[in-house]
Amino acid sequence: MMSEIVIHTENLTRKFGDFVAVNTISFDVKAGEIFGFLGANGAGKTTAMKILCGLLSPTSGVASVAGFDVYKENEQIKENIGYMSQKFSLYENLTVRENIRFFGGIYGIDRKSLKVKSEELIQRLGLGLEADKLVGSLPLGWKQKISFSVAILHNPKVVFLDEPTGGVDPITRRQFWDMIYEASAKGITVFVTTHYMDEAEYCDRVSIMVDGAIAAMGKPSELKKQFAVENMDGVFLQLARGAKRSE
Amino acid sequence: MKVFFAFVKKEFWHVIRDKRSLIILIGLPIVMMLLFGFALTSEVKNSNIAILDFSKDQATKTLVERIDQSQYFTVNKYLDSENEMEGVFRKGQARLVLIFPQNFENDLSKDKKTQLRLVADASDPNTANITINYASAIIRDYQNELNENKKLPYTIEMETRMLYNPQLKSSYNFVPGVMTLIMMLLGAMMTSVSIVKEKEMGTMEILLVSPMKPIMVLVSKAVPYMVLCFLDIILILLMAVYILEMPIQGSLVLLLAESLLFIITTLSLGLLISVNVNSQQVAMFISLVALLMPSLIFSGFMFPIENMPLPLQVMSNLIPTKWYYSIVKAIMVKGLSFEFVLKQTLILAGMTVFFLTIAIKKFKINLEA
Amino acid sequence: MNKLLFLLQKEFKQIFRNPTILRMIIIMPILQLILLPLAADYEVKNIMVSVVDLDHSPYSKRLIQKIDASSYFKLVEYSPSYKKSLETVGDGKTDLILTIPRGFEKTLIKENSTKLHLAADAVNGIRGGLGSTYLTQVVGDFNREIREEWLVMPRNSEIPQIEVTTANWYNPHYKYPLFMVPGILVVLVTMVGAFMTALNIVAEKEIGTIEQLNVTPLKKHEFILGKLIPFWVLGMVSITMGIVVAFVIFRILPVGSFLTIYAFSAVYLFGVLGIGLLISTFSDTQQQATLFAFFAMMVFILLGGLYTPIEGMPRWSQILTYFNPPAYLIKIVRAIYIKGSVFSDLKNDFYVLIAFAIGFNGLAILNYRKRMA
Numbered sequence: 001m002m003s004e005i006v007i008h009t010e011n012l013t014r015k016f017g018d019f020v021a022v023n024t025i026s027f028d029v030k031a032g033e034i035f036g037f038l039g040a041n042g043a044g045k046t047t048a049m050k051i052l053c054g055l056l057s058p059t060s061g062v063a064s065v066a067g068f069d070v071y072k073e074n075e076q077i078k079e080n081i082g083y084m085s086q087k088f089s090l091y092e093n094l095t096v097r098e099n100i101r102f103f104g105g106i107y108g109i110d111r112k113s114l115k116v117k118s119e120e121l122i123q124r125l126g127l128g129l130e131a132d133k134l135v136g137s138l139p140l141g142w143k144q145k146i147s148f149s150v151a152i153l154h155n156p157k158v159v160f161l162d163e164p165t166g167g168v169d170p171i172t173r174r175q176f177w178d179m180i181y182e183a184s185a186k187g188i189t190v191f192v193t194t195h196y197m198d199e200a201e202y203c204d205r206v207s208i209m210v211d212g213a214i215a216a217m218g219k220p221s222e223l224k225k226q227f228a229v230e231n232m233d234g235v236f237l238q239l240a241r242g243a244k245r246s247e
Numbered sequence: 248m249k250v251f252f253a254f255v256k257k258e259f260w261h262v263i264r265d266k267r268s269l270i271i272l273i274g275l276p277i278v279m280m281l282l283f284g285f286a287l288t289s290e291v292k293n294s295n296i297a298i299l300d301f302s303k304d305q306a307t308k309t310l311v312e313r314i315d316q317s318q319y320f321t322v323n324k325y326l327d328s329e330n331e332m333e334g335v336f337r338k339g340q341a342r343l344v345l346i347f348p349q350n351f352e353n354d355l356s357k358d359k360k361t362q363l364r365l366v367a368d369a370s371d372p373n374t375a376n377i378t379i380n381y382a383s384a385i386i387r388d389y390q391n392e393l394n395e396n397k398k399l400p401y402t403i404e405m406e407t408r409m410l411y412n413p414q415l416k417s418s419y420n421f422v423p424g425v426m427t428l429i430m431m432l433l434g435a436m437m438t439s440v441s442i443v444k445e446k447e448m449g450t451m452e453i454l455l456v457s458p459m460k461p462i463m464v465l466v467s468k469a470v471p472y473m474v475l476c477f478l479d480i481i482l483i484l485l486m487a488v489y490i491l492e493m494p495i496q497g498s499l500v501l502l503l504a505e506s507l508l509f510i511i512t513t514l515s516l517g518l519l520i521s522v523n524v525n526s527q528q529v530a531m532f533i534s535l536v537a538l539l540m541p542s543l544i545f546s547g548f549m550f551p552i553e554n555m556p557l558p559l560q561v562m563s564n565l566i567p568t569k570w571y572y573s574i575v576k577a578i579m580v581k582g583l584s585f586e587f588v589l590k591q592t593l594i595l596a597g598m599t600v601f602f603l604t605i606a607i608k609k610f611k612i613n614l615e616a
Numbered sequence: 617m618n619k620l621l622f623l624l625q626k627e628f629k630q631i632f633r634n635p636t637i638l639r640m641i642i643i644m645p646i647l648q649l650i651l652l653p654l655a656a657d658y659e660v661k662n663i664m665v666s667v668v669d670l671d672h673s674p675y676s677k678r679l680i681q682k683i684d685a686s687s688y689f690k691l692v693e694y695s696p697s698y699k700k701s702l703e704t705v706g707d708g709k710t711d712l713i714l715t716i717p718r719g720f721e722k723t724l725i726k727e728n729s730t731k732l733h734l735a736a737d738a739v740n741g742i743r744g745g746l747g748s749t750y751l752t753q754v755v756g757d758f759n760r761e762i763r764e765e766w767l768v769m770p771r772n773s774e775i776p777q778i779e780v781t782t783a784n785w786y787n788p789h790y791k792y793p794l795f796m797v798p799g800i801l802v803v804l805v806t807m808v809g810a811f812m813t814a815l816n817i818v819a820e821k822e823i824g825t826i827e828q829l830n831v832t833p834l835k836k837h838e839f840i841l842g843k844l845i846p847f848w849v850l851g852m853v854s855i856t857m858g859i860v861v862a863f864v865i866f867r868i869l870p871v872g873s874f875l876t877i878y879a880f881s882a883v884y885l886f887g888v889l890g891i892g893l894l895i896s897t898f899s900d901t902q903q904q905a906t907l908f909a910f911f912a913m914m915v916f917i918l919l920g921g922l923y924t925p926i927e928g929m930p931r932w933s934q935i936l937t938y939f940n941p942p943a944y945l946i947k948i949v950r951a952i953y954i955k956g957s958v959f960s961d962l963k964n965d966f967y968v969l970i971a972f973a974i975g976f977n978g979l980a981i982l983n984y985r986k987r988m989a
Binding site: 053054055075078079081083084085087089090091092093094098101102103105106107108110111134160 | 618619621622623625626629630633634823824825827828829830831832833834835
């Protein structure tokens with residue numbers, strides 16, 4: 001079970017004109033793994049993630065997600081992934097319950113089980129009182145927790161998190177990571193980008209992108225050893241020093 | 248001051264980088280000038296006319312030919328009975344039906360008297376009125392020819408002079424109108440929407456903690472649009488003079504100075520809107536309903552103010568656009584000097600101060616709250 | 617299908633929570649329908665005349681009385697000199713200056729012909745032109761009276777005369793609101809359809825929720841239908857509002873059938889929504905969308921024959937109007953409202969509207985890239 005490969009890329013490349021946003025990257029992510037995808041702004045993280053989510057076609061190379069090819073089977077990919085971005089993924093002028101129902105509906109969950117599932121979720125998040133409030137009126141940390149729960153409501157094989165914890169306090173971040181572990185324990189693969197280096201330590205494995213290519217990849221402990229530094233910050237700084245492009 | 252310029256520079260980049268919007272902001276006045284200058288006229292040309300001829304003689308044939316050859320009409324259909332008229336109008340195939348009675352030519356040459364009937368589709372009153380007038384004129388000319396233009400005794404001749412606009416060009420009316428509309432759009436609508444966008448995105452707070460007077464943050468967002476506005480005005484004037492051949496009779500400096508005043512007026516309206524609303528859609532909606540529409544209606548450029556019911560005429564005085572429009576017309580077309588537009592200038596300046604004061608007051612209250 | 621229902625449910629909830637949209641649907645029709653028809657009265661009347669009478673003869677007085685009696689004119693001033701009168705033209709208080717020269721009456725009788733001088737403020741070409749034409753007509757009538765008094769011979773015995781009688785169908789009293797209201801209904805539907813659809817989609821782009829929808833298994837056509845259907849409904853609501861307001865304020869009801877109006881509007885709306893969709897594919901921000909929509913509306917409506925007749929346009933812009941959806945619906949709704957045209961009269965226009973609906977939506981879908989590549 002743990003050896004099943006859920007995300008597979010080989011020499012994946014994406015060009016925009018002359019600009020090589022993603023340069024021959026290759027990696028595999030196994031089922032249930034928490035894979036950290038690190039890099040400075042403009043390093044190519046977002047482009048790579050968009051390709052894996054079926055939003056963008058690669059220029060060359062191979063990539064598959066949940067066993068589906070990104071070139072031809074992007075619609076099937078979409079049915080098997082969850083996604084949560086740094087920008088808000090919830091509708092602010094809908095209530096918590098309405099948001100859950102809407103996204104659940106879009107993922108093809110039938111009305112009956114959707115009703116059960118959304119009530120369950122509301123109870124689990126302890127949002128009984130807020131369920132009928134507009135999302136726009138809730139604090140940021142709550143919104144992010146709800147977003148994440150909505151993203152995995154349909155039990156996807158992989159969930160993509162694009163800087164999910166931007167702008168929230170450390171305690172909420174910690175709680176958020178607990179939810180990530182829980183999802184991972186259920187067998188959901190987590191693909192997460194972040195620029196908080198302490199969060200990188202929570203990942204099973206990380207890759208660090210510099211100028212569109214993967215500069216380092218491995219378990220956090222291995223990487224620290226390899227670069228002979230105390231923490232992931234050190235690893236990142238050493239790699240980033242050589243970067244040519246930044247935004 | 249240095250910080251202010253840095254801000255302005257940033258906002259400029261913002262506006263300039265958005266090429267698509269820039270094309271529209273510069274293209275809009277050009278397109279409007281071309282449309283108003285060359286495409287839109289309330290004149291009637293080649294109006295479709297249908298003929299119902301019960302006589303079918305030489306005289307009716309000549310008259311129909313005359314009508315068809317005139318620039319005003321195109322004979323579109325020949326009818327056989329009055330019953331067909333309804334259908335022709337309903338399908339929009341003709342604006343006017345000309346009906347010749349039986350024995351038209353006979354009556355004309357023997358009895359010296361005959362009749363003609365013109366039936367107009369008056370669903371468009373203006374066009375109906377004009378087409379009837381044109382058709383009557385053609386018939387009258389024909390009749391006068393039959394009379395061999397006998398010189399009649401006791402004749403009063405009219406000597407008519409058209410002041411300011413001898414060729415009766417419509418550009419004299421709409422060029423100032425296009426100017427006001429563009430300024431409202433850029434100065435008020437674009438400015439307010441761009442300020443409210445920062446509010447909506449939550450980036451306003453970041454700007455407000457910068458080492459600059461908060462109100463200057465807003466002003467710096469408006470500056471690029473002011474500059475664009477001014478460029479558009481110059482563009483419109485160049486097109487007016489060189490393409491529409493409409494000379495600027497009065498002082499160019501005075502005209503530009505008054506335009507600057509009006510740009511500030513629109514800007515103060517934009518600020519007023521932006522301090523009062525929190526969503527771009529609302530800002531846009533208010534600009535559209537409260538500024539652009541009244542400007543269009545009450546400046547006197549598309550609709551004649553003097554024909555409006557009294558309450559609307561009174562209301563028109565509250566619209567800043569009306570005053571700027573009359574200033575531009577006075578300077579550009581009539582060539583009047585500053586003293587003749589002093590009253591309008593003072594009113595406009597007063598309005599501007601009023602709007603600005605409220606906007607700033609409201610803004611300060613918002614900051615403290 | 618099930619997904620579409622979820623989407624529609626969400627859109628309607630959002631629409632009813634957005635006060636701007638509701639205001640736009642309620643205030644816009646009322647405001648536009650009250651103001652525009654009242655404002656759009658193009659009849660040239662109340663022409664202000666200033667008279668410079670240098671003759672002070674019985675004839676000159678009689679002429680002035682005749683002008684004053686005409687419903688077109690308002691005598692605003694008797695002025696001692698032309699120069700003085702000219703100043704009032706500068707102020708916009710006078711449209712026409714009629715100068716009656718010294719010896720007007722004497723010359724007319726002794727020398728058989730005399731002259732009057734007319735100066736017209738022609739800044740507004742139409743007003744200046746028509747004003748002077750009307751005054752010339754009054755003077756012509758006056759001339760005929762004088763001539764008849766002096767000539768004893770029976771008139772017109774030798775001169776062939778064509779008597780022209782005229783009739784104005786559908787709107788005999790030249791009521792402008794009757795003409796404007798149907799046109800404004802079209803403007804309303806167009807604004808609601810194009811502006812709101814474009815803004816709504818672009819707002820999702822700006823906030824980022826569209827990105828979220830793009831990674832879901834939602835199909836392209838489901839997303840587009842989910843956006844079009846609610847605004848189609850809103851468009852139909854706004855035309856209904858407009859029809860009600862037109863009746864309440866102006867007592868204007870269509871001579872033709874409501875069903876025909878709704879049938880045409882329904883098809884037309886899909887075309888307009890397609891335009892909105894197309895605009896949204898070109899814009900990344902609401903500001904851009906506003907600008908594009910404003911530009912498009914401006915051109916469409918100005919060239920739509922709402923204010924100025926299409927026949928008066930030069931060839932090139934008449935060709936442009938073939939591709940201008942509002943031009944068709946304005947013509948159609950006017951025909952149904954004022955003339956009572958029936959469906960078969962307007963059959964061809966119906967096909968054109970269907971073509972627009974397919975064309976604009978097709979273009980928009982081609983341009984709408986769910987995959988951003």
